[in-house]
Amino acid sequence: MEKALYFDLDGTLLQYGDYSAIVSEAFEQVVDRVDPAWHEIRSNAFFDAFERFDPNPYETGMAAVVEHANLDASAETLAEAWLAAELDATEPTPAAHDLLSELATKYQLGVLTNGVTHVQERKLAHHGLDEYFDTIVCSYDVGAHKPDPAMFEVAKDRLDADAYVMVGDDRDADMRPAVEAGFMPIYVNEGAELPVEVRGLSGLAALAGLFG
Incomplete structure (x- = not known):
């Protein structure tokens, strides 16, 4: 899959x-x-x-x-x-490079972000994160900001897959609309306790089995 x-x-x-x-x-x-x-x-x-x-x-x-x-x-x-x-x-979240490097060999990866396109692309390039992603979906490209469902529909159009995962730090802008769009939500929160939440990106590796 x-x-x-x-x-x-x-x-x-x-x-x-x-x-x-x-x-x-x-x-x-x-x-x-x-x-x-x-x-x-x-x-x-x-x-x-x-x-x-x-x-x-x-x-x-x-x-x-x-x-x-x-x-x-x-x-x-x-x-x-x-x-x-x-x-x-700005600094990359600890474990970001290691995690993305590993995930990029197994899955299609994208960025789904509210922001001015050239600014968000510049941030990714500045920190050497751009090389891991197959696509970057910015709200300025879509003409809608998260949590607008249009953002998630464009994300599906950009990457053809059988299943989608959304990793984010905002319940209202990332998690709730992701669930409504049929994405599996992964809430990144330093104080996380629930099974679908992780303490920082380093904790995401432990959930690899959820992705299949």
């Missing part, structure tokens, strides 16, 4: 520290200062643009701060500094 395993990206394959510190680094680098109020302004503008599938929500978020604070810097420069800081601050 041919099986396809899909992985969420942010929070599952990649881990972050304090996100506000990531953005602060971008402000410090470009304008040599940061105001705590800028974070809410940027965040509100970013997520509003993200939900509307704005082509560049990073730049839109920074443009709101530039206008509010009358900064002597372009939104484009700040957005690129923000993305660069984000790339540097």
